[in-house]
Each structure stands twice: as structure tokens, then as C-alpha cells.
Amino acid sequence: MFWRALSEEMPGPKWSGLFAEYWPDYRKWWLKEGDAARPTYATSRRALTEHMPEMVPLYDQLCGLAGGGDQAARFLSFYCPPPYLSACSQAIWAGKEPVMVRNYDYNPNAFDGLVLKTGWQGRQVMGTSDGLWGLVDGVNDAGLSISLTFGGRRIVGEGFGVPLILRYVLQTCKTTDEAAAVLSRVPTHMSYNVTVLDAKRNYITAMMGPDRETLITRAAVATNHQENVEWISHARFTATVERERFLLQRLRLHRDPEEKFINAFLKPPLYSTAFNAGFGTLYTAVYRPRKREMELRWPGTTWALSLKDFVEGGRSVLMPAAA
Structure with a gap:
């Protein structure tokens, strides 16, 4: 890839x-x-x-x-697009230097494979592109980082595709509180969990859906369900509950150091090779909002990118065999 x-x-x-x-x-x-x-x-x-x-x-x-x-x-416009599903895991490691880590699990044939850095409307933004101006994760020059996971619900309604909502947050917000206000009012066409971390270490996870008000939580972990599992077959297939429990154990019980915590995303149960079913892990992203930096990681490979000193380039990544 x-x-x-x-x-x-x-x-x-x-x-x-x-x-x-x-x-x-x-x-x-x-x-x-x-x-x-x-x-x-x-x-x-x-x-x-x-x-x-x-x-x-x-x-x-x-x-x-x-x-x-x-x-x-x-x-x-991203308004009422066709429905689409992903898997994904994301978590906040709240050490001295707060870090957001996420796996993006999706179909490699339906993915931009693009990190886009822009200065649109006077705001510096860097993130993983979707739909050519939407983002599935990113960080801005105020030190605000954001990431999404699918919320595990079948319902489709009137609203925007969530990648444009993430772009909107990074274009207009500087803090987690400002982001929470946006995520609470902008309608989404499907259910998503959006995690936000700012430079002051404040974080939230917004549980969004087209048929109910957005729930703003202090959850440090998000996988592919919200308060309860509603789509049981999807939950079983993606192991959303197991992945959530695994991450919570890493944060609460074992208290892994930063690098060990990040490396856990590159191994099962978080890392997936289910590409035949459209849910393989395409990349692991690490965001350090205070430094305005991101890393893309794959087993054996790391690509560091900085908002301040962004260097254009390309990488060929060999994806593991499908399982």
C-alpha cells in the first residue's frame, strides 16, 4: 500500500x-x-x-x-453520504506528555492513503485524509487532536459524514470544551465515537448518533460500541468489547509505560488482519498534541510528521496477509 x-x-x-x-x-x-x-x-x-x-x-x-x-x-458537502462501516480502536495515554493512539481498521481499497497538511482559513491542520478534505484523525496548530471510531449501530439518518465534522472541529476549535460543543450540535448520519485531546490534557469521547443527542463522556478508550452493544453480530466479529477491556486493563491495571502502550496497538487483539472482510488495520497513529506531532506506525516501520516542520514524501507499506 x-x-x-x-x-x-x-x-x-x-x-x-x-x-x-x-x-x-x-x-x-x-x-x-x-x-x-x-x-x-x-x-x-x-x-x-x-x-x-x-x-x-x-x-x-x-x-x-x-x-x-x-x-x-x-x-x-458530505451531507447524507452512503453508509459505511469501519472498526478501529483509540485511547488516551495520560502521562506527563499526553498521547492519543489509534488503529484505523478499514478496507485498503477504499482509503485515500494520504496525510494532508493544510493552512486553510489561517489554521494549520495535519491529519489522515478521507474524502479529500475530511479527516479520520488529525491535529491543529492549537494543539487539539481528534480521532474517530464507528459506534456500532445500524441506524442511518440525516446528517454529515463524520470525517467532515472532524475537519470542522480542527478548523474552528482550540480546546476540548470547544470541540465538545461542536460535536454536540452538528448532526451525523451514522453513529461514531469521537475522542478529543487538547494541549492542556483535557479529553472527552463524544458518542454521536443520528437519532439521539450526543453523549459527552470522560472515556479514555473507544472501540466500536457506545454505552451498550446494540449490533451484536458486528460486535462479535470486530471483538469490540474484548478490545475495550484490553485497553482499559493497559491503562488502569498494568499502567503500561508510553512505548509499551503504543506497541500494544501493533499486536492482537487490537491489530487486525481481517482485510478480506474489510476491517484490517491500515495504520496506527500516535498524536502528541502539545508538540503538534503525529506518527504513523506499522510493524517495523514508523513515519514521524510534524505540523511545524512538515516534510512531503511517500511510503510503501507491505500489509500483512489477510486472515
């Missing part, structure tokens, strides 16, 4: 080139239920204006760079 790290201060030719490269595959996914199943441009832009007004000028700029087409603009 090939990864890229790209930087572009303002939306321009690099982002436009990425869109041209990725759009054919994203268009197939976005249209898999038919064009009529997705909201109109007017509905999508109106929802963005209502819930994330600060993002509208940036959205309009990106739509222009994408060619100004109707379907591309509707896709980029």
Missing part, C-alpha cells in the same frame, strides 16, 4: 490534482444507491450553511477546484 504526505497552504493545484485522481472511485461509491438517493446541491449547501457556516467559503472554493460539477459539489 502506498502512502503520500502532501502540503498545500491554500486550496490549489495539488488539491485539484488529488480530486481528479480520486474522484472516479469516489463517484462510483457515492452513486452506488443511485443519484436520487443523495441530497440535491441546494439541500446539501443549505445544511452546510446551517450547521458549519464557517466552512462554506472553503467548500465553495473546493467545489470550484473540483470543476464545479453538481455531483462533485454534492459529494464534497
Whole structure:
């Protein structure tokens, strides 16, 4: 699997080139239920204006760079996209230097493989791309880091794809309290657990869903269920309860040192090779919000990236055999 790290201060030719490269595959996914199943441009832009007004000028700029087409603009709104599932584990190691660690378990054929560093709207943001301007994890220049896991519920409703919500948080928030307020009011189309850690060591996990109010918790661990397991077959297949218990033991009982705790994400039960089922671990990310740094890790390989001294580049990663 090939990864890229790209930087572009303002939306321009690099982002436009990425869109041209990725759009054919994203268009197939976005249209898999038919064009009529997705909201109109007017509905999508109106929802963005209502819930994330600060993002509208940036959205309009990106739509222009994408060619100004109707379907591309509707896709980029992230409003009521097709449903999609992931697995994932994430946790806060609250040592002297707080660290957020996460595994992203997903289908490698439906993944950007891209770390994007941007200076959009005067805010420096770095993170793992999804949908070309959404993020599945990231950090900003205020020292705010964020990550998501699927919440383990079948219900699909009216709201935004959560990667754009993560982008919105990093574009507009500096603290965990500010992020919690955003996560409490912006609607999501599916259930997700979003963990936030700021430079002052404050953290929360927001349990979001399309059919109920967001629950803001002090949970330091999130896997693929919320307060209770609701989708039993998914929970069994992804071992969400077992992974949660394993992480809680590492934090509460064993009190692993930082490096040992991080390395646990690179081994079972957290590390998955279930790629045939679409839930293999694509990477482990380590965020150090005070330092504005992130690392991508794979067994035997580490790629360090800094918001202050971001270096573009590429990495080829050999994924383990599917199990």
C-alpha cells in the first residue's frame, strides 16, 4: 500500500490534482444507491450553511477546484453520504506528555492513503485524509487532536459524514470544551465515537448518533460500541468489547509505560488482519498534541510528521496477509 504526505497552504493545484485522481472511485461509491438517493446541491449547501457556516467559503472554493460539477459539489458537502462501516480502536495515554493512539481498521481499497497538511482559513491542520478534505484523525496548530471510531449501530439518518465534522472541529476549535460543543450540535448520519485531546490534557469521547443527542463522556478508550452493544453480530466479529477491556486493563491495571502502550496497538487483539472482510488495520497513529506531532506506525516501520516542520514524501507499506 502506498502512502503520500502532501502540503498545500491554500486550496490549489495539488488539491485539484488529488480530486481528479480520486474522484472516479469516489463517484462510483457515492452513486452506488443511485443519484436520487443523495441530497440535491441546494439541500446539501443549505445544511452546510446551517450547521458549519464557517466552512462554506472553503467548500465553495473546493467545489470550484473540483470543476464545479453538481455531483462533485454534492459529494464534497458530505451531507447524507452512503453508509459505511469501519472498526478501529483509540485511547488516551495520560502521562506527563499526553498521547492519543489509534488503529484505523478499514478496507485498503477504499482509503485515500494520504496525510494532508493544510493552512486553510489561517489554521494549520495535519491529519489522515478521507474524502479529500475530511479527516479520520488529525491535529491543529492549537494543539487539539481528534480521532474517530464507528459506534456500532445500524441506524442511518440525516446528517454529515463524520470525517467532515472532524475537519470542522480542527478548523474552528482550540480546546476540548470547544470541540465538545461542536460535536454536540452538528448532526451525523451514522453513529461514531469521537475522542478529543487538547494541549492542556483535557479529553472527552463524544458518542454521536443520528437519532439521539450526543453523549459527552470522560472515556479514555473507544472501540466500536457506545454505552451498550446494540449490533451484536458486528460486535462479535470486530471483538469490540474484548478490545475495550484490553485497553482499559493497559491503562488502569498494568499502567503500561508510553512505548509499551503504543506497541500494544501493533499486536492482537487490537491489530487486525481481517482485510478480506474489510476491517484490517491500515495504520496506527500516535498524536502528541502539545508538540503538534503525529506518527504513523506499522510493524517495523514508523513515519514521524510534524505540523511545524512538515516534510512531503511517500511510503510503501507491505500489509500483512489477510486472515
